[in-house]
Amino acid sequence: MITPFPFRAIVQRLALLAGLACAVVLAPPAQADRIRDLGSFQGIRTNQLTGYGVVVGLPGTGDDTLEYVTQAMRGVSGRLGLQLPPGVQPGLKNAAAVMITADLPAFSKPGQRIDVTVSTIGKAKSLRGGALILSPLVGADGQIYAMAQGNLAVGGLGITAKDGSQLTVNVPTVGRIADGATVERAVETGFDHGDTLRWNLFQADFLTASRVRDAINGKYPDTAKVEDGVTLALKLPAGADRRASLMASIEMLELTPGEAQAKVIVNSRTGTVVINSAVRLTPAAISHGKLVVRIDEKQHVSQPGPFSQGKTAITPSSAISLSEGDGHVALFKPGASLASLVDALNKLGVSPSDLVAILEALKQAGSLKAEMEVI
Structure with missing residues (x-):
C-alpha cells in the first residue's frame, strides 16, 4: 500500500513558520536602558564649590569705587606685601568683584584641574579682557578644595556710546576659565568601605527598582535588595579593585524600566x-x-x-x-x-x-x- 505524501500539511506548517518569522521580525523592539542611565551609586557625585575674588585688567568696565571692591583689593595687596594708606579710596574702574563657581567631580585628586565660571556681583559692565586673581574655592563644609586663577573667556559684548546709547550681545558680565582651578583637596566617596553600597534611582519608581534588582540578581545572585522606591542595597566584595570591576559590570546591564507616570x-x-x-x-x-x-x-x-x-x-x-x-x-x-x-x-x-x-x-x-x- 502506498501512503500519500502529506504535501498539504507540510505547506501549512511552512506557512505557519513563515508567519511566526514575520511576526518576530516585525515586532517592535522593547526599549532597554542601561542601569547607569537610570541611577547612580550613593556618594559618587559632584560637589559644588564657590568663592569670592577680584578680576583685574578690565578696560574701564569695572566696579569703580564700590566699597567691597576696595576692601577686596586691600586684601589682595596685603597678601602681596603692599599696604594701602588708611582712608585712601582708589578708583578701580579696571577691577570688578566677582563670584566664582565650580563643580568638583567625584574622585578628583590634588593637582587636577577643573573649569570655573566667574560672574560679577556689582556694577561692572563687562569682564571681557580681565584676569582673575588667585582665589580660594570652598565647599559646603567651609574647607578649601581648589584655587582658581586665569584669563577669562567672555562670550558677550557690551558697548556704550557718549550719548548713553548701549548695545549688548549675550551676557558680557559672565566669563569662564577652562581648567581655571587646581584641586587642592580630595573628597572621600567611601565607595570601597563597608559591606553594602547603595544605588539610587534618578526618579522614584517601585517597578523600575524591582526590575533593576532582578537584572542584577540574575547575573550576580543575592547581590541586590530593594530598600524603597529609590534605593537598592548591593552586597559587594571588599577592595577597591574587585568592587570597581563589579560596579562597572552592573552599570552596563540592560533592562526595560517601568512606564513613566502620566x-x-x-x-x-x-x-x-x-x-x-x-x-x-x-x-x-x-x-x-x-x-x-x-x-x-x-x-x-x-x-x-x-x-x-x-x-x-x-x-x-x-x-x-x-x-x-x-x-x-x-x-x-x-x-x-x-x-x-x-x-x-x-x-x-x-x-x-x-x-x-x-x-x-x-x-x-x-x-x-x-x-x-x-x-
Missing part, C-alpha cells in the same frame, strides 16, 4: 505644554470655536448752515460686529493615546493658550488620566 507639564511663563506618552483619555468630546469681536470707531463732523450762527459738532459713531468661526468636535474613544490627542487638537487649530484651557477642562471632567504640573 503627566502634563505647563510652563505658565512661556505657554509651553509638554505631554508624555503615558497620557490616556477616557471617552470625551471636545468642541473648539473662534469668536471674533470687532469695534470700529468713527467720528462724524456736522457743519452748521451758512449764516446760521451755529457751531460745528462732532458726534462719535461706533459699529460693533461679531463673527464666530466654524466649530469642530473631536471625539476620543476609550484609551485614546497621545498621538490621537495631538492629531485632534491640530485639526481643531488649537493655540498653546487654548490648549491649556482644554487640558484643564478635560481634567475637571475626569477624562484626562494624568497629573498636571504648572511651573
Whole structure:
C-alpha cells in the first residue's frame, strides 16, 4: 500500500513558520536602558564649590569705587606685601568683584584641574579682557578644595556710546576659565568601605527598582535588595579593585524600566505644554470655536448752515460686529493615546493658550488620566 505524501500539511506548517518569522521580525523592539542611565551609586557625585575674588585688567568696565571692591583689593595687596594708606579710596574702574563657581567631580585628586565660571556681583559692565586673581574655592563644609586663577573667556559684548546709547550681545558680565582651578583637596566617596553600597534611582519608581534588582540578581545572585522606591542595597566584595570591576559590570546591564507616570507639564511663563506618552483619555468630546469681536470707531463732523450762527459738532459713531468661526468636535474613544490627542487638537487649530484651557477642562471632567504640573 502506498501512503500519500502529506504535501498539504507540510505547506501549512511552512506557512505557519513563515508567519511566526514575520511576526518576530516585525515586532517592535522593547526599549532597554542601561542601569547607569537610570541611577547612580550613593556618594559618587559632584560637589559644588564657590568663592569670592577680584578680576583685574578690565578696560574701564569695572566696579569703580564700590566699597567691597576696595576692601577686596586691600586684601589682595596685603597678601602681596603692599599696604594701602588708611582712608585712601582708589578708583578701580579696571577691577570688578566677582563670584566664582565650580563643580568638583567625584574622585578628583590634588593637582587636577577643573573649569570655573566667574560672574560679577556689582556694577561692572563687562569682564571681557580681565584676569582673575588667585582665589580660594570652598565647599559646603567651609574647607578649601581648589584655587582658581586665569584669563577669562567672555562670550558677550557690551558697548556704550557718549550719548548713553548701549548695545549688548549675550551676557558680557559672565566669563569662564577652562581648567581655571587646581584641586587642592580630595573628597572621600567611601565607595570601597563597608559591606553594602547603595544605588539610587534618578526618579522614584517601585517597578523600575524591582526590575533593576532582578537584572542584577540574575547575573550576580543575592547581590541586590530593594530598600524603597529609590534605593537598592548591593552586597559587594571588599577592595577597591574587585568592587570597581563589579560596579562597572552592573552599570552596563540592560533592562526595560517601568512606564513613566502620566503627566502634563505647563510652563505658565512661556505657554509651553509638554505631554508624555503615558497620557490616556477616557471617552470625551471636545468642541473648539473662534469668536471674533470687532469695534470700529468713527467720528462724524456736522457743519452748521451758512449764516446760521451755529457751531460745528462732532458726534462719535461706533459699529460693533461679531463673527464666530466654524466649530469642530473631536471625539476620543476609550484609551485614546497621545498621538490621537495631538492629531485632534491640530485639526481643531488649537493655540498653546487654548490648549491649556482644554487640558484643564478635560481634567475637571475626569477624562484626562494624568497629573498636571504648572511651573
